[in-house]
Amino acid sequence: MTTGTDLLALSPVMPVVVIDDVGDAVPTARALLAGGIGVIELTLRTPVALAAIERVAADVPDIVVGAGTVTSPEQAKQAAGAGAKFLVTPGCTDSVLDAAFATGLPFLPGAATVSEAMRLAERGVSALKFFPAEASGGAAFLKSIAGPLPQLQFCPTGGITASSAPSYLALPNVGCIGGSWLTPAKLLAARDFAAVEKLAAEAATLR
Numbered sequence: 001m002t003t004g005t006d007l008l009a010l011s012p013v014m015p016v017v018v019i020d021d022v023g024d025a026v027p028t029a030r031a032l033l034a035g036g037i038g039v040i041e042l043t044l045r046t047p048v049a050l051a052a053i054e055r056v057a058a059d060v061p062d063i064v065v066g067a068g069t070v071t072s073p074e075q076a077k078q079a080a081g082a083g084a085k086f087l088v089t090p091g092c093t094d095s096v097l098d099a100a101f102a103t104g105l106p107f108l109p110g111a112a113t114v115s116e117a118m119r120l121a122e123r124g125v126s127a128l129k130f131f132p133a134e135a136s137g138g139a140a141f142l143k144s145i146a147g148p149l150p151q152l153q154f155c156p157t158g159g160i161t162a163s164s165a166p167s168y169l170a171l172p173n174v175g176c177i178g179g180s181w182l183t184p185a186k187l188l189a190a191r192d193f194a195a196v197e198k199l200a201a202e203a204a205t206l207r
């Protein structure tokens with residue numbers, strides 16, 4: 001996997017995961033993998049996120065682990081150092097984009113408007129995260145821009161559920177969708193990894 005476009009092809013759903021207890025990282029990754037999802041985005045929203053990436057990279061080599069919520073150049077560097085195989089950003093600035101390019105990792109920069117998407121395309125990006133998807137116009141927005149921007153592929157994320165997923169996945173410019181519904185905080189707090197595996201198995205058949 002070398003480009004953002006390769007990243008979109010890994011799975012119909014990119015699980016967006018918030019880890020509070022670093023001990024949950026490996027069992028969560030194993031549960032997703034057992035359910036048929038071969039990719040995990042660990043968000044840099046908690047103090048243990050980088051350690052969680054390190055553990056998954058070391059202990060669950062069969063899942064492709066990446067870092068989400070990358071909002072600064074330093075975080076891009078740190079995530080790469082921790083063993084992340086890809087980066088995802090909710091939006092994008094020039095400095096974050098430069099730092100992401102510098103890691104050499106595939107990455108999905110976030111965009112929510114046509115102009116943001118065009119600016120990223122000018123920088124050579126062809127796979128983007130569309131965030132926050134539901135709040136920014138949802139599937140109808142992506143359908144509208146497939147005509148003028150046919151070269152761009154998206155991973156819409158934000159407010160998507162198992163029931164709204166098919167309307168996104170049916171679009172020609174959607175490579176995969178992102179969502180946190182496979183790993184709800186409640187299930188992780190209860191360490192109910194069997195339930196995570198079940199949600200993953202359902203998500204794996206979405207496309």
Ligand SMILES: O=C(O)C(=O)C[C@H](O)[C@H](O)COP(=O)(O)O
Pocket residue numbers: 016043068069070088089090131157158159160178179180181
């Ligand atoms: O953390 C990031 O980098 C984000 O951009 C936000 C996440 O992608 C969404 O919070 C996931 O959306 P939900 O599935 O609605 O929970």
